[in-house]
Amino acid sequence: MTSRRLIGLVAVAATATALGACSPANSGAGADGKSTYTIGLVLPQGDKYFQGIQDGLKAAAKADGNEIVVVNTNNDASTEASQVQNLIQRKVNAIVMQPATSSAGSVATMKSVTAAHIPLICFGNCTDQAADPSIVKGVAQSDNTALGTGTGDVAAKYIKAKLGGKAVVGMLNCDSFEVCKLRKAGFKDALAKAGVQVQYVADQEGFLPDKATPIATNMLSANPNINLMWSANEGGTIGIVTAVKNSRKSIPVFGTDISDELARHLQDSNNILQATTGQDAQGTAEKAYAQVIKAIKGEANSPLELLVPGITFDRANPDGISKYLAG
Incomplete structure (x- = not known):
């Protein structure tokens, strides 16, 4: 975690009831007839670690015919809030997010995702409410x-x-x-x-x-x-x-x-x-992607939290x- 990266702890969520009641708002169908999804990725900055997260998620999504929409908050809570609202208005099927500041500073934004019935996965460094199952549908983070x-x-x-x-x-x-x-x-x-x-x-x-x-x-x-x-x-x-x-x-x-x-x-x-x-950016991306796909489909992630070992x-x-x- 860089010094800037430390500034952030984040999370995401949605309710299984809401997911079960209707099909994902922005889902489509690929050439093979399978559903395709648009997933928002909220990054606090653009260093090499987060570039690895982005590349890993995009590669996994491309293999499934899905799309990743990336936004960067530059570690600013107000920017985070507005960009997440844009993703909500776009009706993405899910959001994968690390917070701009801290779990406390991002809770209101996280809850707005929950209220919109969009599943949100916390990645990176998720503590307290950022890992609360009433807010998030999954957590993929480093084993600190x-x-x-x-x-x-x-x-x-x-x-x-x-x-x-x-x-x-x-x-x-x-x-x-x-x-x-x-x-x-x-x-x-x-x-x-x-x-x-x-x-x-x-x-x-x-x-x-x-x-x-x-x-x-x-x-x-x-x-x-x-x-x-x-x-x-x-x-x-x-x-x-x-x-x-x-x-x-x-x-x-x-x-x-x-x-x-x-x-x-x-x-x-x-x-x-x-x-x-x-x-391990690649390992984190892989686990977060697996969790977000299950959440979109209304399936529970069990365990809720996946810890990713580091690389020495x-x-x-x-x-x-x-x-x-x-x-």
Whole structure:
């Protein structure tokens, strides 16, 4: 999840009764006589992760003769509300959505979809009402605990192999978002289960690169014994890498999320960023699409929530990094 991506938690819904009472408003028939559907996709931004979501849904829809209508809210709740209303007026058969701001900020918009009897699937980061079965017909999102665990497993091996089994750790968090707390818990749990000795000497909020860098710089200055650092999101990871590089210290960094910039840091000869675990856009798109088709047909998604494991990118496995950068 990028720092911008963190700004969002979303959801969607519709009632099975309403779906059973009438056929989908915008359904048609393909050449083979099967029903075809128009599905709205609401994205909070257009980075590589969300492009992956869009590409994955479009590919799945095209194979079935369906259409995906994409809108981008630019992380703005008012834009989100107006664009969702446009999709409602268009009478799409369903909406797949990640919120522009937070579950609370998007609840009114989500409920407007429910009131229009349009099934809505939450993808990405769905908590609280964004995952409420009275509002959504399905949830497909990253297993945020596993995002932390994935990186933690690699960090534990590094600590055993290169730090004598002991680490003094500095962390940048984004704990104002519930999903980030899960990531941190996963990371710490992986180290605990690995049996390494860890002392956490600093844990501060910093998830935007320009703000994370000075925070991490001050953290290193105040705690000169830190020999390993971790961040809960992309912005914080970039900030730590920059701070370590500027400090000229040899401190390994472990992060969360993946982007072209982070992938290039993993390839950099400075050997700072060691591993990071990113969200699986393709896996999320596949699960969200399967859920939305069932919801359109009036079938229940059971379980309601599907968790998607992340993908860990490790400096020690350069092929995976190159493949990611190649798209």
